Amino acid sequence: MSNKIFRFNKTMRFFHWSYITFYFLLAITGAFLYFDFLDWLRPLFGGAQGARIVHRVAAVGLILSPIISFLLNPKEIWETLKYAYSWKASDLKFFGGFIKEFFGGHAHYEPQGKYNQGEKLNIVLQSLGWLLFIVSGIVLWRFEDFSPEVGMIALIGHDIAFIFTLAYAIGHIYLSLFHPVTKPALEGMLTGYVDEEYAKNHHPLWYNEVKPVKGEAKKQAKTKSGFVTTQK
Amino acid sequence: MNGMFIDTSLCVGCRGCMTACKSWNELPGEKTTFTGSLQSMPDTTPKTYTLIKFYEHEENGRLRFDFFKQQCFHCGDAACEKACPEDAIYHTKEGAVVRNYERCIGCDYCQKACPFNIPRIDTQEKKMHKCTLCFDRLENGEIPACAQTCSPGAIKYGNRDELWEVAQKRLAEVKKEYPKANLYPSDKNALGGTGVFYLLINEPEFYGLPAEAKLKTTFSLWHDVVRPLGKIVPGLALGATVIAAVTNSVKKQREEGHGE
Ligand code: HEM
Numbered sequence: 001m002s003n004k005i006f007r008f009n010k011t012m013r014f015f016h017w018s019y020i021t022f023y024f025l026l027a028i029t030g031a032f033l034y035f036d037f038l039d040w041l042r043p044l045f046g047g048a049q050g051a052r053i054v055h056r057v058a059a060v061g062l063i064l065s066p067i068i069s070f071l072l073n074p075k076e077i078w079e080t081l082k083y084a085y086s087w088k089a090s091d092l093k094f095f096g097g098f099i100k101e102f103f104g105g106h107a108h109y110e111p112q113g114k115y116n117q118g119e120k121l122n123i124v125l126q127s128l129g130w131l132l133f134i135v136s137g138i139v140l141w142r143f144e145d146f147s148p149e150v151g152m153i154a155l156i157g158h159d160i161a162f163i164f165t166l167a168y169a170i171g172h173i174y175l176s177l178f179h180p181v182t183k184p185a186l187e188g189m190l191t192g193y194v195d196e197e198y199a200k201n202h203h204p205l206w207y208n209e210v211k212p213v214k215g216e217a218k219k220q221a222k223t224k225s226g227f228v229t230t231q232k
Numbered sequence: 233m234n235g236m237f238i239d240t241s242l243c244v245g246c247r248g249c250m251t252a253c254k255s256w257n258e259l260p261g262e263k264t265t266f267t268g269s270l271q272s273m274p275d276t277t278p279k280t281y282t283l284i285k286f287y288e289h290e291e292n293g294r295l296r297f298d299f300f301k302q303q304c305f306h307c308g309d310a311a312c313e314k315a316c317p318e319d320a321i322y323h324t325k326e327g328a329v330v331r332n333y334e335r336c337i338g339c340d341y342c343q344k345a346c347p348f349n350i351p352r353i354d355t356q357e358k359k360m361h362k363c364t365l366c367f368d369r370l371e372n373g374e375i376p377a378c379a380q381t382c383s384p385g386a387i388k389y390g391n392r393d394e395l396w397e398v399a400q401k402r403l404a405e406v407k408k409e410y411p412k413a414n415l416y417p418s419d420k421n422a423l424g425g426t427g428v429f430y431l432l433i434n435e436p437e438f439y440g441l442p443a444e445a446k447l448k449t450t451f452s453l454w455h456d457v458v459r460p461l462g463k464i465v466p467g468l469a470l471g472a473t474v475i476a477a478v479t480n481s482v483k484k485q486r487e488e489g490h491g492e
Contacts, residue, residue: 033317033339034462048318048337049358103476104483143340144353151344152450159458167469174473180480 004193005210011076015069016189019126022065025058026133027166034162059137066130083115084123091117101181102171114206122168129165132157233327235392236306236365236379236428237399241406241413242386243299245284247272249378249387253282256366256377276302278354278361282378285439300432300439301378301387304329304350304363308424311451315345320360327427328365336360345451347423347442365427392427396420402431410434417445 008016029051031038045051070077090110094117097107109116115123139146139154146154175182176189185202188194199207250272254261262280264273271286282303289296306329313321313329320335321342331342338358343351351362366376374380379389388395399415406413410433417426422445436443 034459052337052339102472104479143344144355148344148346148349148448149450151340152448152454155341155344156450156454156458159454159462163458163462163465166466170466170469170473174476178473178477178480180484 003196003212005196005199005207005212006192007188007194007199008192009073009076010192011069011073012080013189013192014072015065015077018065018069019062022058022061023165023169026055026062027162027169029055029058030162034159056141059133059141062130063134066127080115080123081127083113084120084127087117087120091120094118102175102179111204112202112206114203116203122172125168126165129161132161133165136161233392233425234370234390234427235327235395236376237388237395237431238301238428239386239388239399239402239431240299240301241402241410241431241433242384243284243301244384244386245270245286245297245299246383247284248381248383249301250280250282250284252377252381253363254280256369257281257364270297276350276352276362278352278357278359281361281363287434287438298434298438300430302350303378303428304365305348305423305429305445306363306365306427308426309447310424311345311347311447311455312342312351314455315341315451317341324367324370326365326367326370328367328370329427330364330367331360331362333359345448345455347445347448347451392425396429399429399431406431406433416441419445422446 028038028041029045032042032048032051042048042051045054066077094109094112097109098118101107136154136157139150140158143151176186177183182202184195184198196207196211199210253259259279259281262273262277267274269286269288271284273280273283276283282301285300285302287298287300289298306327308327310321310323310329313323317339318335318337320332320337321329322332323329336359338353338355338360340351340353340360342360343349343353351360353360366374366378369376375389376387379387388398403413403415412435413431413433414435416430416432416436417423420429426445432439436445
């Protein structure tokens with residue numbers, strides 16, 4: 001048994017799984033209006049009108065999930081966002097290697113911190129998507145109260161959020177459930193801990209900051225980048 | 233194909249068409265308030281499919297009443313039909329654009345897409361309502377109730393090509409008295425050929441109509457670019473993961489092969 005390194009605290013895990021639950025409820029009930037091939041699932045939601053209501057109820061959940069997480073642990077959420085939104089030109093090199101590795105090739109990355117560039121892009125896209133879903137979704141919710149022009153623009157905005165968050169989510173799910181190289185990361189979101197080997201190989205900069213100091217087996221220090229990695 | 237020609241220069245504002253419409257479609261009267269105009273109500277509603285709009289204004293010291301009959305244009309290339317996520321809007325073989333009651337969920341996409349803002353949603357019932365061109369009368373060889381009842385002959389129903397000729401002759405005559413008169417849509421084939429067209433005695437903007445009868449840019453952007461992207465991009469993502477699953481398992485087998 002290899003050592004475990006603490007990666008995701010309760011707030012992050014609560015945020016991740018609650019957001020996913022609402023996201024998928026919304027994606028399915030929204031997709032009824034977008035595609036025809038899922039329509040057979042409609043009875044599960046009480047028909048067309050039932051699905052519209054579920055979409056609105058789940059929307060409230062999707063709006064609240066990040067807000068509640070922020071209230072639970074403002075520092076963790078804030079630091080995560082700050083980290084995800086900090087980019088430098090050389091970060092883009094990551095994606096060349098990523099594409100190779102995605103399809104089974106070997107890639108050499110620059111040493112990565114707590115989140116690699118792909119994970120950072122995920123956080124950026126999903127958080128922008130969250131905003132776009134809310135702004136456009138509220139217009140769609142009160143459609144009758146808005147002019148046709150504003151209404152059409154809201155539909156366009158909602159669809160764009162749908163397209164990019166869904167495409168990224170598909171890749172994300174594949175990487176976390178099936179891809180041989182990235183699969184071990186899933187455990188971190190389930191239990192909070194990842195294998196030491198995985199941490200060392202994939203996130204060496206982060207690992208160096210949080211690796212257990214002798215005598216302080218489980219307690220981990222606050223990192224330079226400000227992440228709260230100590231378990232409460 | 234048949235069509236309807238509404239010659240607003242002949243309209244006297246009697247509203248017989250509104251009554252005939254209510255009567256044939258069994259629609260109740262609605263409460264309204266006096267706003268200083270003789271127009272009966274501000275706008276069409278889910279229960280009022282057509283409305284004679286009154287434009288009272290002064291010209292050369294004389295009070296004038298100009299009229300416009302608001303109703304569905306029954307476009308050949310109907311934005312509402314394309315926008316409907318439930319395929320609830322369709323063309324009858326007589327060319328009327330109508331809504332299937334069962335399929336409609338009242339989402340209001342049709343109203344947002346319509347260049348003329350015609351569909352109306354009954355928010356309690358969650359269904360869209362609008363002028364049906366009396367498609368049920370057309371099916372039985374009758375003409376729409378409003379056309380049948382119009383005593384000054386401002387609403388004509390018949391062969392579309394012939395009516396377009398009539399409209400052009402009328403336009404030439406009317407131009408003498410109303411120099412701004414025009415046919416609307418000005419192009420016979422605009423919006424795939426509208427089932428309903430008008431002779432107006434003022435510019436379209438005077439009546440709150442778009443200057444040119446065409447699909448809205450935002451609608452085209454949504455329907456022709458964004459919606460198809462929504463089917464392609466997640467599809468590409470899914471395709472990429474399938475390919476990756478294959479290449480990764482091939483790689484794994486190869487590595488296991490080397491190990492032996
Ligand atoms: C705060 C979040 C959200 C709100 C307030 C919201 C609200 C709405 C509303 C009111 C509609 C119109 C549907 C109707 O009238 O029945 C709609 C449509 C839709 N929603 Fe959402 N939604 C939200 C988030 C999401 C998310 C996360 C997804 C997908 C992942 C999504 C996917 C869709 C789709 C695909 C449609 C149909 C759009 C179309 O027909 O082009 N929505 N949404």
